[in-house]
Amino acid sequence: MSWVWTDVFSHPLWAVSTVIFGLLFRSQQRGSWDTRACLVQLKGKTTIVTGANTGIGKFIALDFARRGARVIMACRSEARGSAALQEIRKRSGNANVHLRLVDTSSLASVRAFVEGILREEKELHILVNNAGASGLPGDITSDGLEVSFATNHVGPFLLTNLLLDLLKRSAPARIVNVSSVNHWRGVVDFSHFKGENLAYTMDSVYNHTKLHNIICTNELARRLQGTGG
Ligand SMILES: NC(=O)c1ccc[n+]([C@@H]2O[C@H](COP(=O)([O-])OP(=O)(O)OC[C@H]3O[C@@H](n4cnc5c(N)ncnc54)[C@H](OP(=O)(O)O)[C@@H]3O)[C@@H](O)[C@H]2O)c1
Secondary structure, rough: OOOOHHHOOHHHHHHHHHHHHHHHHHHHOOOOOHHHHHHHHOOOOEEEEEEEOHHHHHHHHHHHOOOOOOOEEEEHHHHHHHHHHHHHHHHHHOEEEEEEEOOOOOOOHHHHHHHHHHHHHHOOOEEEOOOOOOOOOOEOOOOOOOOOHHHHHHHHHHHHHHHHHHHOOOOOOEEEEEOOOOHHHHHHHHHHHHHHOOOOOOHHHHHHHOOOOOOOHHHHHHHHHOOOO
């Protein structure tokens, strides 16, 4: 008895399994989500968004501005930051949007940024640690840190901790650390911080940094329980 491939595909099991697969796929689909469907207003709230000149950070800054918040866009480039600032002010109609410079890969820059914030701001209600980079070539910063770890984890970690008292005084407050689903591919090895034992393949360094984001966020959430932060 001979058979051809088309016989396989015309088998009733194909029709049944296609329908089941289609239903499963459909059940996983979420409806489109419009941020404007959420009516929360942020008037009177001061917010900081790092890496706010493009991508996810820019969208968050625009959304906060539309909700009436005082928005501090923490960017590393004055030119790119200014362009985004003008656009966000225009699109949101909110003039209370400001640019401050920070390079999260530099501990000195983070300290200088926080000094400015503590001098200028009486309150801070939302801190979004969004700035991050993937695919950076292996390098060691002037602080002796591997550059992806410095940018994605150590800088934001320092920034958060230096702003913690202000956030607590401003409670209810929120800290949002933008990690990645790929954190599960990362591993913890503290020699990585100095650039040792790292393989620069397939975003593995980025994944390690994002795992550290998750671990520290969980621990910070535990420590801040009951503080309103
Ligand atoms: N897009 C995704 O699919 C995805 C998925 C998972 C997680 N994430 C995370 O989401 C966050 C934002 O990602 P995105 O896709 O919006 O990236 P993006 O478009 O590349 O924007 C990254 C932002 O971070 C800033 N940044 C990078 N290095 C910095 C440094 N040393 N100091 C200060 N700012 C720095 C960039 O500034 P410049 O413009 O000056 O470079 C930019 O504003 C990141 O933490 C990323 O890991 C993204």
